[in-house]
Amino acid sequence: MKEDIILEVRNLKKSFKGQVILNGVNVSFPRKKITAIFGQSGTGKSVLMKNLIGILDPDEGEILIDGQDVVRMSRDDKRKIRRRLGYLFQDAALFDSMNVGENIAFPLVEVLNMKDKTRIRRRISELLDWVQLPGIESKMPSELSGGMRKRVGLARSLASEPEILLFDEPTTGLDPILSDNVHKLIERVNAELGMTCIVITHDIAGSFGMADKIAFLHEGQVLAQGTPESMRGVEHPVLQRFFEFSFASKDSAAVRGEVNE
Amino acid sequence: MVRTMKKMFTELKTVQLLEELGRFTLFVIDILRWSFRRPLRPRLFVHHLDHIGVGSIPIILLSGMATGMIMSLQMINVLAFYNSDAFAGAGVGITLARELAPIMTALMLIGKNGSAMTAELGSMRMSEQIDAMETMSVSPIQYLVVPRVWAATLAFPVLTAMANVVGVVGSYIVSVMFRNVDSAAFQHYLFSLVDPNDIFAGLIKATVMGFMVGVISCYFGYHVSGGAKAVGDSATRSVVVSSVSILLADYLMATVLLQVLP
Numbered sequence: 001m002k003e004d005i006i007l008e009v010r011n012l013k014k015s016f017k018g019q020v021i022l023n024g025v026n027v028s029f030p031r032k033k034i035t036a037i038f039g040q041s042g043t044g045k046s047v048l049m050k051n052l053i054g055i056l057d058p059d060e061g062e063i064l065i066d067g068q069d070v071v072r073m074s075r076d077d078k079r080k081i082r083r084r085l086g087y088l089f090q091d092a093a094l095f096d097s098m099n100v101g102e103n104i105a106f107p108l109v110e111v112l113n114m115k116d117k118t119r120i121r122r123r124i125s126e127l128l129d130w131v132q133l134p135g136i137e138s139k140m141p142s143e144l145s146g147g148m149r150k151r152v153g154l155a156r157s158l159a160s161e162p163e164i165l166l167f168d169e170p171t172t173g174l175d176p177i178l179s180d181n182v183h184k185l186i187e188r189v190n191a192e193l194g195m196t197c198i199v200i201t202h203d204i205a206g207s208f209g210m211a212d213k214i215a216f217l218h219e220g221q222v223l224a225q226g227t228p229e230s231m232r233g234v235e236h237p238v239l240q241r242f243f244e245f246s247f248a249s250k251d252s253a254a255v256r257g258e259v260n261e
Numbered sequence: 262m263v264r265t266m267k268k269m270f271t272e273l274k275t276v277q278l279l280e281e282l283g284r285f286t287l288f289v290i291d292i293l294r295w296s297f298r299r300p301l302r303p304r305l306f307v308h309h310l311d312h313i314g315v316g317s318i319p320i321i322l323l324s325g326m327a328t329g330m331i332m333s334l335q336m337i338n339v340l341a342f343y344n345s346d347a348f349a350g351a352g353v354g355i356t357l358a359r360e361l362a363p364i365m366t367a368l369m370l371i372g373k374n375g376s377a378m379t380a381e382l383g384s385m386r387m388s389e390q391i392d393a394m395e396t397m398s399v400s401p402i403q404y405l406v407v408p409r410v411w412a413a414t415l416a417f418p419v420l421t422a423m424a425n426v427v428g429v430v431g432s433y434i435v436s437v438m439f440r441n442v443d444s445a446a447f448q449h450y451l452f453s454l455v456d457p458n459d460i461f462a463g464l465i466k467a468t469v470m471g472f473m474v475g476v477i478s479c480y481f482g483y484h485v486s487g488g489a490k491a492v493g494d495s496a497t498r499s500v501v502v503s504s505v506s507i508l509l510a511d512y513l514m515a516t517v518l519l520q521v522l523p
Contacts, residue, residue, distance in 0.1 A: 053396050079398045086396070093393035095385075110300075110399045160397060 006031040006196050007052070007164060012061035014047055021047045023220035025061070029164070029213075034190050034197040036207035039217035040238065045200040046090075048217065049168055052198070053087045054078055065164075083111060086162030086195075090169045092153030094141040100152050101137030104128070107160035127155040131185065147178040154185060158193070165189060167199040171206060179203065183210045204242050288402075288480050292410055295403035305408040313374045313409075314416035318423065324369055325424030328361055329353055329431030337440050346436070347446035351454035353432040354425075358459040362424040363467040364511055366417060367474060371503045375478040378409055379499040382482025383492035391483070406483060410475035417471025418464040425460065458522040465522075466514050470507045477503045 005028045012025040021044040029035045039045055050056040052063060054070070063070045070081055094103050104124045108114045114123070128134050131151040141149060150170060157165060167186060171179035183206050190197045201207050207214060208228045215225040216239055224234040231239070332353045340346045382405060385391050394401045429451065436442040481499035485491050 050392075055392050055395055079400075082396070083398045087393070089389050089393060091389065093389040095390055095393070096388070106399075107397050110404075111397055 003028070004031045005029065006066060007198070008062075008064040009048070009052070010062040010064070012048070012051060012063065013059045014044070014051060014056065015059055021220055022051070022058070025217070025220070025222050027215045027222045027225055029196060029198055032190070032194050032196055033212040034186065034199065034210055035213040035215065036211035037198065037200045037215045037217055037222075038202055038204055038207055038242070041202065043217050044220050045202075045217055046168060049087070049166055049198075049200055053085055053166060054082050083160065084163045086157035086160060086165045088150070088153050088157050088165065088167045088170060090172055092141075092149040094144075094149060094153060094156070096141050098141075099137065100128070100139050100141070100144070103141070103152065104137075104156050104159050107156060111160040123159065127159055128152075130158070131155045146173055147181070150174075150182060151185070154189070158189070162195065164196045164198065167197065167201075169201055170199060171201065171203050179206060186210060284484070285480055288483070289476055291402045292406055292476065292479075295400055296407050296411065298403065302404070302408060305404070306412055309408045309412035310416060313370065313412050314419060317370060317373060317416070317420060320369055320373060321366055321420045321424050322427050324365055325357075325362065325427040326431040328365055328424075329357065329428030330435045332356065332361070332428075333432040333435040333440075337436060337442065346440065346442050348450050348454075349436045349442060350429065350432050350447040350451035354429050354451050354455040355459050357425050357428040358455060358463045360463070360511070360515070362421045362428060363417075363463050363470060364507070366421045366424050366467060367470040367507045368504060370413070370417065370420070370471075371474055371478075371500055371507070374413070375474050375503050376496045376500050378475070378478040379482035379496045380492055382406075382479055383485035383495050386483065386485045387489070387492060401483075406479045409479055410472065413475030413478075414468060414471040417474070418467040421463060421467035422460075425463070462518040462522045465518065466511060469510060469514060473506055473510060474503050477506060 007029040009025050009027050012022050013020070014022040025044075025048060027037070037045055037048065047056065051058050058071055061071065065081055065084065068081065070078060073081065094100075095106065098106070101121075101124050104127055105120050108120050108123055114120050124137060125134070128136060131154055133148060133151055133155070136144075136148075136152075141152070144152060170182045170186065174182060186197055186199060187210055189195050199207060199211065211228060213225065214228050214231050215222050216231065216234070216236070217223075218236070218238055223236055224231060224239070232243070333349050336349045336352050337346045340348055340352070382391070385405070391401045391405070394404060433444075433447060436447055437444045478499050481495040481502070482492075485495045487494075
C-alpha cells in the first residue's frame, strides 16, 4: 500500500557564502506519524528544519505539502500554508517580555483570531494542564527551568493547532529523565492529537524508541531513511558509530530490536 | 600586488555598502507595506507611544529648559553690546523652533529610545523570538517594527513642541528674572518675530527625523547576527548612523524649508 505522505522534500539545496550545507536532500514524512531526522552536529539538520518552516528559502529544490510546492508560492500564500506547521525551537524561543499565559495567548489571538477573553483563558489553562504545568500563567520565562520552558514552548506551538509539528533537538541540554519525559510528550502529541511530528535530534537511542520513521542526514544529504528496524541494516561507518556509542554501553532494548515491536 | 589587493578591498567594501543599502530600502518598503495591512494593532502603537513619548517627557522638558536658559544667557551677553537684549526671547524662540528643538529632541531620543529599540529587537533576533513569530505566520515587521516606527514618528514632533515651549520659558526666566530684561519688550519681540512658519518648519523636521530614527534603530536590531557582542555593536552603529543621518537630513530639510516656509 502506498504511504500517505503529508510533507516531501525533493533535491533541496542550500549554501551560505559558498559553503554547501544541504546538497540535494530527498526525504518524505508520512501523515500522522513521528519521523526523526538524526545526524552529527553540523550536518545541516537545523538548516533543513528552517527551510521546512519557511524561515530560510532554499537555493534549489521543492518542498511539497500535500503535493503543493511551497518554494514557488507567493509570500502571502507561503504565510497561509505555514499556519499548518508548528515549530518548537531548541530553546523554546518564548517571548521574554510576556508571561507564560501571554506567550500561549499569542497564537490564539494572532493566528486563530480568538477574541473572547474567557475562552482564551480557558484554552491557556487546558494547554498548560496538557503539558503538566498547571497554574503557571503568570510566571515569566526567566523564572522557568529548561524543561519547563520546552513544555511551555510546546503548549504555545499546540495552541495554533498545526497539522505538522517540528521539534528542533528537543532533548538537548536535558538530563536523561527529562529527555524521556519530552519523548513521551512527543508520543502523546502524535497519539492523542493526531499531529504529524518531525523531530531533529542526535539522540539516536531516544528516537529509536519513539519514531515510526528515521532519516539519517550526513554531509547535507539523507543517506538512508526507513523504519527504525530497517536502519539497523544500513552499512555506513558514521551510522554504525552512532549505534555503537548510543546502544553498546547500555545493553538497551533498542539494540536488541525490542523497541517498537 | 598591494595595489591590486587594495583595489579588490575597495570594490568589496563598495559591494557590501550597496548590499546594505539595498537591504535597508527593502526594509523601508516592507514597513510601509505592512503599515496599512490588517490587523492594525492600535494597542501596540499606543504602548510604544507611551514608552517613547510619555516616558521621555521629563528628559525633554529638562533639556529644553536648559537649552533655552543657556542660549539666553549667551545671547544677552552679545545683544547687550547693541542695547538689544530684549531680542533674546525672539532669537531663542526662532533658533529653538527651526533648529535646536528638533535636533536636540532627536539626539536625546536616539540615546534614550533608539539604542533601546536596537538592543531589544537584536536580543529577540538572537534568542530566535523573531523567528518564532515568523513560524506562527505573524509578520515580525508588522508586529514589532511598524508600531515602533509610527510611535516615534508621532512622538518626536509632540516632544519637539514641548521643548519649544519650555525653552522659551527658560529663556524668559533667565532674561527677565535674572538679567533684568523688560518683560513686555521680551514678549513683544517674541510674538512679533517668531512666525508660525518657524514652528511648522521645526515640527516637519521632527516628524521626518522621528521616522528616520525609528527605521534606522529597528533596522540595526532586526538584522543582528552573531553573539551578544553583535547586539552591543549594532546598538552603537544604530546611534552613530541615526545621529549622522538626522544632521545631514536637517541640513537638506533646512535648505528646502527656508524656501517653502520662509
